[in-house]
Amino acid sequence: MRTFALIFIAFILTATRTATAQRGHSEVREVARPIPIPPCSGGTLCLMDSTRVVDDECCDISAYSEWLLLPPLGDSIELYAVTPQDLGATPFVTLRQPGRHRSWQEHLPGLSAPFLRQRFRELGSYVVRIDLSAVEPSAGMPYELRVRTIGSKSVLKSAPIRLHLVGGQNVSFIVRPHGGAVVGEQSDYTVPAGVYRVLAPGTDSVDVCRKPCRRTTVVSLAQSAARIAR
Numbered sequence: 730m731r732t733f734a735l736i737f738i739a740f741i742l743t744a745t746r747t748a749t750a751q752r753g754h755s756e757v758r759e760v761a762r763p764i765p766i767p768p769c770s771g772g773t774l775c776l777m778d779s780t781r782v783v784d785d786e787c788c789d790i791s792a793y794s795e796w797l798l799l800p801p802l803g804d805s806i807e808l809y810a811v812t813p814q815d816l817g818a819t820p821f822v823t824l825r826q827p828g829r830h831r832s833w834q835e836h837l838p839g840l841s842a843p844f845l846r847q848r849f850r851e852l853g854s855y856v857v858r859i860d861l862s863a864v865e866p867s868a869g870m871p872y873e874l875r876v877r878t879i880g881s882k883s884v885l886k887s888a889p890i891r892l893h894l895v896g897g898q899n900v901s902f903i904v905r906p907h908g909g910a911v912v913g914e915q916s917d918y919t920v921p922a923g924v925y926r927v928l929a930p931g932t933d934s935v936d937v938c939r940k941p942c943r944r945t946t947v948v949s950l951a952q953s954a955a956r957i958a959r
Contacts, residue, residue, distance in 0.1 A: 753829075753830035753831065754829070754830070754831040754832075755831065755832045755833075756831075756832070756833045756834075757833075757834050757835075757836055758833070758834070758835045758836065759835075759836050759838075760835050760836065760837055760842060761838070762837070763837060763842075764844060766809045766811060766844070766875065767807075767809070767875060767877055769875065772877055772878070773875055773876070773877045774875070774876045774877070774885045774887060775873055775874075775875050775876075776873065776874045776875075776876065776887075776889060776926070777871065777872075777873055778794055778859070778871075778872060778873070778874055778926060779794065779868075779869050779870055779871045779872065780792035780793055780794050780859075780861055780866070780867070780868055780869060780870045780872070781793070781794045781795075781868055781924055782794070782868065783866055783867060783868055784860070789862065790862075790866055791860040791861055791862045791863075791866050792860070792861050792863070792866035792867055792868060792870050793858055793859060793860040793861065794858075794859055794924075794926070795856050795857065795858050795859075795923060795924070795925050795926075796856070796857040796858075796859070796874065796889070796925060796926045796927070796928055797854060797855075797856060797857075797892060797904060797920060797925040797926070797927045797928070797929075798824075798854075798855040798856070798857050798928045798929075799854055799855075799904070799905070799906055799927070799928070799929040799930075799932060799935065800849040800852075800855065800930065801849075801852075801881065801883050801930055801931055802849065802850070802851070802852050803848070803849065803850065804848070804849050804878055804879075804880075804881045804883060804930065805846070805847070805848040805849075805878065805879035805880060805881070806846075806847055806849070806876065806877070806878050806879070806881075806930075807844065807845070807846045807847075807876070807877040807878075807879065808822055808824075808844060808845045808846075808847075808857055808874065808875070808876055809822075809843065809844045809874070809875040809876075809877075810822050810843045810844070810859045810861075810872055810873070810874060810875075811843070811872060811873040811874075811875060812861060812870075812871070812872045812873075813871060813872075816861075816863070816870065816871070816872075817863055817864065818861040818862060818863040818866070818870060818872075819843070819861070819862045819863070820843040820859060820860065820861050820862075820872055821834075821840075821841035821842060821843055821859075821860050821862070822834070822835075822841075822842065822843060822844060822845045822857065822858070822859060822860075823841075823845075823857070823858045823860070824845050824847060824855055824856070824857055824858075825855065825856045825858065826853055826854070826855050826856070826917075827854075827856055827901075827919060827920050827921055828853070828854070828901075828915070828916035828917060828918065828919030828920070829853070829916055829917065833845060833847060841860075845857075851913070851917070852912050852913055852917060853913060853917035853918055854903075854904050854905065854917070854918040854919070854920050856920060856925070857874075857928075859872060859874060876928065878930060881930065882931075883930030883931035884930060884931060885928065885930050886928070886929070886930075886950060888953070889926040889927050889928055889950075890926070890927050890948070890950050890951075890952055890953060890954060890955060891924065891925070891926055891927075891953065891954040891955075892904075892924070892925045892926075892927050892937075892948065892954075892955050892957070893924045893925075893954070893955070893956040893957070894920070894921075894922045894923055894924075894925070894937070894939075894957050895922060895956060895957065895958040896921075896922030896939065896958075897922065898921070898922075900921070900922040900939065900940075901919050901920065901921055901922070901939075901940045902919070902920055902921075902922065902937060902938065902939050902940065902957065903915055903918050903919060903936070903937070903938050903940060903942055904918055904920055904935055904936070904937050905918040905935060905936050906929065906932040906934075906935055906936070907932070907933075907934040907935055907936045907947050908934075915940075915942075919940070927950060929950060932950065933949065933950055933951065934947055934948060934949045934950055935947075935948050935950065936948075937957050939957065939958075939959055944959060946959075
């Protein structure tokens with residue numbers, strides 16, 4: 730993923746110049762060597778998934794899927810992407826907060842890492858993108874997302890809902906935990922239209938509305954799938 734690393738760094742330099750007014754922020758953390766991937770036990774949740782979109786907009790074609798993450802304040806969460814050995818694909822992980830134009834990656838020397846570790850000091854809706862780079866990337870390529878929380882009492886759901894937010898490239902939604910006091914601004918919880926799996930530790934349902942938010946729908950995370958078009 731050397732090509733992707735260079736592209737990502739170029740994006741950071743561009744974003745620094747053009748998105749200052751939007752308070753954008755992109756962070757790359759360099760790691761000297763790979764870190765051990767935790768086994769599926771001892772508090773590590775292992776979730777099977779597959780790619781849903783093929784990204785061919787640039788030179789490094791990949792297939793990807795996205796997860797919507799609603800972390801409790803102060804939680805530390807580790808994310809690991811694992812692929813079958815016979816798949817011939819290289820995974821890498823990117824964390825974004827779209828409404829705030831912020832993103833995070835960890836890099837091995839010259840490579841985007843297949844893991845990311847983050848402590849969440851602000852509430853909001855974050856998007857985790859799992860990319861699989863392969864000779865012929867395609868939708869439906871399998872992978873496993875391993876999720877581990879550090880020092881948290883929040884419960885991770887073992888069967889994350891698939892949430893389809895219907896719309897084009899210019900359509901955005903607000904997704905926030907249901908109930909309790911509203912913390913932060915709309916931009917903290919803004920995500921683009923798309924198909925997501927949802928990870929919301931300690932949350933049973935979410936409020937979803939299509940901007941400019943004339944109507945809000947409460948979505949239970951106990952169901953297997955939901956589609957929001959309005």
